[in-house]
């Protein structure tokens with residue numbers, strides 16, 4: 605349901621639902637006619653039907669009005685729907701970045717693989733990989749000394765992984781920060 609001026613006039617923020625506040629924030633961001641909008645979990649509190657409306661609005665602003673978006677989310681499905689490029693981050697570090705389809709389907713970085721394989725719909729596929737990933741449980745000391753923060757969980761960890769941060773390496777058009785791909 606759309607929000608009219610009559611619905612919002614004279615109300616305090618606490619009188620709106622989370623979803624309504626998100627929609628108002630998005631509208632407010634558009635008033636200045638920006639060339640770039642940064643959105644952080646913009647549809648997380650919005651019900652499924654309204655979610656598609658907002659995602660389609662973003663798509664049309666991107667494709668027709670040439671407004672760029674940085675879309676920050678934990679929801680890979682909406683990220684895939686809206687994005688040209690996706691960057692996967694682990695603890696504040698970009699570990700893989702490239703065209704959305706390549707990143708999500710080809711999955712070069714061990715963390716990207718683990719992240720996607722553990723989603724419910726993918727859990728039955730490539731089970732071999734899930735078995736190779738060590739269970740969570742951070743060894744704090746190891747985490748602090750690691751140049752590379754995923755090393756404490758990675759089955760493929762080599763000596764160099766805790767000594768030097770991996771560069772971004774081009775793998776079939778995707779940039780991957782992992783020593784596995786260093787030639």
Ligand code: SF4
Nearest residue numbers: 755758760765782783
């Ligand atoms: S750099 Fe090393 S620890 Fe990090 S993902 Fe690659 S193999 Fe695993």
